[in-house]
Amino acid sequence: MNMVSPVVSVVIPVYNGDDYFPTVLECVLNQTLDNIEIIIIDDCSTDNTNAYIGDVASRDPRVLAIRNDYSLGAGASRNIGLSQARGEYIIFLDDDDIIDVDMLLRLYDNAKLNDADVLVFGSEFINWNTKEVIDTPWTIRNDLLPVASIFSSCDIKKDFFHAFVWWPWDKFYNRERIIKRGLRFQEIRTSNDLLFTSTQMLLANRIAVLPNVLIQHSILRSGSLENTRFKSWECAFEALSGLKQFLVSHSLYEHRKNDYINYVLSFLKWNIDTISGAAFEPLFIQSRMFILDLNISESDVYESDLVNFLSDLISLQPVDYLLKSRTELYQKVNRLEPVLNKTLRRLNETSDSLVKSNESKANKENMIRSLNQENSLLEASLCSEVKKNMDTEVKLSNALNYIKSIEASKIWRGTKGLRSIRKWFL
Structure with a gap:
């Protein structure tokens, strides 16, 4: 591993990525910003992924290869990467994200210029099977953000949890400020990024936005966690409960209660509408119980479609x-x-x-x-x-x-x- 302190740490958990990860990693290795470290956590792959990573690490001192003794999941693997990171800034990528060759340089320059706690940047989807690129302008809700180029979470007055999407790969963090806050990814199979990303933003005093699209996130890849949420649908409730506990413990719940309620409704609606198989009915019933515990009034809900969803969830059978x-x-x-x-x-x-x-x-x-x-x-x-x-x-x-x-x-x-x-x- 390179002994010179890197300016950026790139953390990538990977599992059985033999047929696609080499292409992804090449994008990171070829960045125009050279002073980086790439921490790859192999989550006990059963294919040739670990051998490939080991070979790359032996040839490139910027790469640190870590292998879990048994499968821990993406959340725990990211935490391991964070514990090993030395960079001034850090980014957490998925193992099938395709990044622009100048991405890290542009992010680092912008974050340094603005002394950002968090820098959020533009992204798009790419269909893994057809290679069709899909615009995702909704990942940064400018209509909810203040006009200032640098702002804090307090400056987002309403509907905070819809201002951004709570995945990690379109956010560039000041690593030292993460360490000081003591926040980590939830170690659950899916939805493990919701608590970490949203709470980092809630505590941020300096948030910057770079609208340029610098990353393509792969969707519809067979075997991805995103496509197999039916195996761990309960994780959605662990993530939402963890977020509420954080809000309460930091005396933020009363201020952000309606924002939280509206996010819970939209998050559960998305889960219900996109999950398939035997998981649908228990997810629907558990969602109803979770919502009823929040004692939501229709007047607390911001959008009409969520009012309708609230009514349907309470009154209809699956x-x-x-x-x-x-x-x-x-x-x-x-x-x-x-x-x-x-x-x-x-x-x-x-x-x-x-x-x-x-x-x-x-x-x-x-x-x-x-x-x-x-x-x-x-x-x-x-x-x-x-x-x-x-x-x-x-x-x-x-x-x-x-x-x-x-x-x-x-x-x-x-x-x-x-x-x-x-x-x-x-």
């Missing part, structure tokens, strides 16, 4: 929620299709008219590019809603099959008389 979701998704698809067709017609008509017009080539290209972007956004929205619809159909089918299996059981048939009697007393 299968009824799916039926309602299916109807709403069909309606969205039916609304989007004519809009997309109209945009396509506009694109074709504009292209034809521009060919015949005297507009400059640059103007023509700009107008066509603008329409193509509009069309792409609509197509992405439509595809997203169609996929949600398909997922809902699968969940609904599973739920209905489960109900049928219960109704066909001997116990259900044998208790029919008791259920009839029970109705008279309700």
